[in-house]
Amino acid sequence: MSPSRLPVELVPRAEPLEPLAAVGLGPVARTLAARLLQRPASELRELRGVAGVAVLAVLGASDALPWVEGITYFGRDARAPQLLLPTTLAPTVPVELFARALLAHHKDLAAPLLLLGPQRRVLSVAAALPIEPARLTRWLEAQR
Template identity: 45%
Template sequence: MSPLSPVPSFCPSWSPRTSPLTALAVAGVGPVALALARRVLEADDAALARWSGVAGPGVLVLLGDTESLPWVDGLVYLGRDTAAPSLLLPCTLAPDVAPALLERALVARASGSTPLAVLPGSAHLVPVGAARPVSRDTVRAWLAKQESP
């Protein structure tokens, strides 16, 4: 799992998507990220081997095939819209602007780092191009750092 670099926030409006995207990643922020890390630590080695991830202060993103992605209440499931292939967008939400225009603006804001996980609820953009295989030790260390005062 790789640390992430912060990207300035954004705030387009979002509405329900008519057809959900296929999930390629899950993301958690704050307490949801902590719950996701705990769920990852409960997973068997075969599941860990199917995921890659990035983490930063209060944010955790796991990438993997749809069937392997864990569930935690409050997670954002992310997929790829063919109109914005450099972005991982919420599976059930669509931006109020053309996805291609949103992609162009967000990639420019992130200095070209792609792909970007877009988390509208927390206004996070998470570069996931540096995602690394998930390691139990790395997740434990990240979780301990997040939980320390």
């Protein structure tokens, strides 16, 4: 470990954050897409989404977010608004410093950023678009 790097872990948070995003990885992402496609178009218009290979992130009001088994919910800590973290976890360093370091390391990504899974993949949700059934169906078909 170099002196300029501190090991950072995500540990249980005392108070959960309000969910602003729901993310599925792998099979959970496909299940999430299928669940969304069961909703009326009027409900989908309340949500925005970003998708990649084996990942689907849905953003919206907490009561509008979908649920499927295995999904992870993300929220915003007021001290680091440019970062979305799992609602029940917090970094072992001050969150504002963690966000600053993450943004500096991922200069090519626009905030807000999501920190995904144990592999700590980073996903920008800045380009989230309104969820449209046709686009979501194409994404789901491409994942098979």
